[in-house]
Amino acid sequence: QKEVEQDPGPLSVPEGAIVSLNCTYSNSAFQYFMWYRQYSRKGPELLMYTYSSGNKEDGRFTAQVDKSSKYISLFIRDSQPSDSATYLCAMRGSYIPTFGRGTSLIVHP
Amino acid sequence: DSGVTQTPKHLITATGQRVTLRCSPRSGDLSVYWYQQSLDQGLQFLIQYYNGEERAKGNILERFSAQQFPDLHSELNLSSLELGDSALYFCASSASLRGRSPDEQFFGPGTRLTVL
Numbered sequence: 001q002k003e004v005e006q007d008p009g010p011l012s013v014p015e016g017a018i019v020s021l022n023c024t025y026s027n028s029a030f031q032y033f034m035w036y037r038q039y040s041r042k043g044p045e046l047l048m049y050t051y052s053s054g055n056k057e058d059g060r061f062t063a064q065v066d067k068s069s070k071y072i073s074l075f076i077r078d079s080q081p082s083d084s085a086t087y088l089c090a091m092r093g094s095y096i097p098t099f100g101r102g103t104s105l106i107v108h109p
Numbered sequence: 110d111s112g113v114t115q116t117p118k119h120l121i122t123a124t125g126q127r128v129t130l131r132c133s134p135r136s137g138d139l140s141v142y143w144y145q146q147s148l149d150q151g152l153q154f155l156i157q158y159y160n161g162e163e164r165a166k167g168n169i170l171e172r173f174s175a176q177q178f179p180d181l182h183s184e185l186n187l188s189s190l191e192l193g194d195s196a197l198y199f200c201a202s203s204a205s206l207r208g209r210s211p212d213e214q215f216f217g218p219g220t221r222l223t224v225l
Contacts, residue, residue: 043111043199043216044152088152096165097214101151 003027006089006100015109019076021087023100026070029093033065035074036088038102044088048074079107112136113217115200121223127188130220134181134202140164141183142203142214143175147196158183159204190224197221 036044048063086102112135143155154167158177201214
């Protein structure tokens with residue numbers, strides 16, 4: 001079993017939909033949880049960063065961490081075609097981050 | 110544009126060869142991270158340098174080595190290349206006062222390595 005599991009998709013939704021992206025993990029030592037967005041032929045860029053359990057909101061994006069279930073989510077409200085990208089979850093305990101394989105999201109007009 | 114630069118953008122070489130990938134971090138960033146991204150393995154952390162010294166090591170093969178120079182740029186050396194080394198190699202930098210958190214990493218555009 002991989003330390004971080006993420007469904008690769010693709011996930012195809014219509015413009016305006018609410019998108020839910022998820023990761024599960026097995027390492028209880030993870031304390032920092034991140035979501036990155038990666039457009040085709042580009043490097044990943046950090047979207048959200050949370051420490052420990054709870055919710056964090058930034059505009060149309062909400063990150064949720066449930067440490068008891070070892071489950072993290074990223075919600076995108078009012079999705080736009082420009083949100084079409086691969087979304088990678090990442091988490092770490094100390095220095096070394098572990099990434100999910102990424103979920104490909106397609107938002108069609 | 111993240112401010113992290115990587116050269117070259119593309120590299121095509123043969124098995125058994127050696128290549129050097131170069132990364133310049135964002136101005137003021139002291140940490141440099143190297144990652145390998147392939148379709149089957151996803152994004153794998155290789156190694157981190159902080160102000161010239163190795164800070165953390167991930168799944169880096171013995172055939173691979175890296176260093177960070179006094180001007181803070183970094184190089185990743187890949188030797189005895191195999192077909193399976195074909196991947197995207199990303200550099201990221203962090204430890205800047207401008208980051209949203211102490212850990213925010215800014216990724217470069219990557220170097221696509223193809224081993225034939």
